[in-house]
Amino acid sequence: MSVVPLSSSRVHALLAEARSRTDEVIAALLERVDPEAADVLAYQWGWRGTRDGAFAEGGRGKALRAALVFAAARATRGGPGAEDDPLVLAGAAAVEMLHTLSLLHDDVMDGDALRRGRPTAWRVFGADAVGSAVRALSPHALELVFRDTLESSGLPGSRSPQLGEAARATGLLGDALVRLAQGQALDLALEEEVRCDVGTILRVHADKTGSLFACACALGAASEATGDLAVFGEHLGIAFQIVDDVLGLWGDPAVTGKPAGADLTVRKKSYPVAVALSVDGTRTDIAGTIRLRELYAIPEPWTPEQTREVRRLLDGSGARAVSEAAAREHERRALDALARSCPPSRETGDDLRALAAFVTRRVH
Secondary structure (H helix, E strand, O other): OOOOOOOOOHHHHHHHHHHHHHHHHHHHHHOOOOHHHHHHHHHHHOOOOOOOOOOOOOOOOOOHHHHHHHHHHHHHOOOOOHHHOHHHHHHHHHHHHHHHHHHHHHHHHHOOOEEOOEEOHHHHHOHHHHHHHHHHHHHHHHHHHHHHHHHHHOOOOOOOOOHHHHHHHHHHHHHHHHHHHHHHHHHHHHOOOOOOOHHHHHHHHHHHHHHHHHHHHHHHOOHHHHHHHHHHHHHHHHHHHHHHHHHHHHOOHHHHOOOOOHHHHOOOOOHHHHHHHOOOOOOOOHHHHHHHHHHHHOOOOOOHHHHHHHHHHHHHOOHHHHHHHHHHHHHHHHHHHHHHHOOOOOHHHHHHHHHHHHHHHOOO
């Protein structure tokens, strides 16, 4: 079995490649859109600071979804060089755009003040400007795969041999966009609920994160491997989001770029919280669960002492260990799906396996 060590420079090279390639595509796109919308996206993308020049550094995302597109292409389309297909490149840029737009929307809906160590876009430009940018830019993500495919072929749309592939890619992106909206709607609805169950949280994670990971892998995959790679991406996305939930409660703010316990302060219904609020045959601290439910039922903001009590109850609930085990289980399911099209003996799948390991072992 060929293994790419997590500590190797390969993962960092994959992410840097994805960022560099998609930067070029999106930079060209921003020249064709409304300047105000372009400013919002450039800030979110990490290319510029605030209007007065402050906070110019930081804000760069991982470009993980684009890296998955390229790695899936290499894994199933003939190895190195497969990522140079114009449709693959356009798909990678498009899926990163959808992810960026979803973050813009989430930050407004959740009222988050910081992302990646600096003010969120809505705090800089205002919620209305961010909303306008999201509405203006969403169609461009879908249009990328058609326009760039036709331009690269030099053929009229009706004659392009890649038109069918472009239509398939647009359908994948459209489906992901619908699922993103469904996941966000359910996430918002959970804010009004005192309790939440693990199954509902998994639905949110599958729609908000699994959908884009599945889309990314399917965009890169050869047609015969699309199903297996989409399942790989779906489970990997769920694993990613569970890890994100753990970091939101227990991560180091110096590494995550978010305030310590930010998710706890806003009572975010995350996977560990759902675990801690549930009662099943494996739980012994029923009194702690009941008390935690009482605290989450309080309509007013928690006092500092109540916040500390919630933290103690979560720490003692075992929810962190359960959540980390769940993330590893979804990673296992992802790798099982990948093995159907890319057995471990095939080195072409090593980049995808390395990215999967990165997802479940990251610290930010």
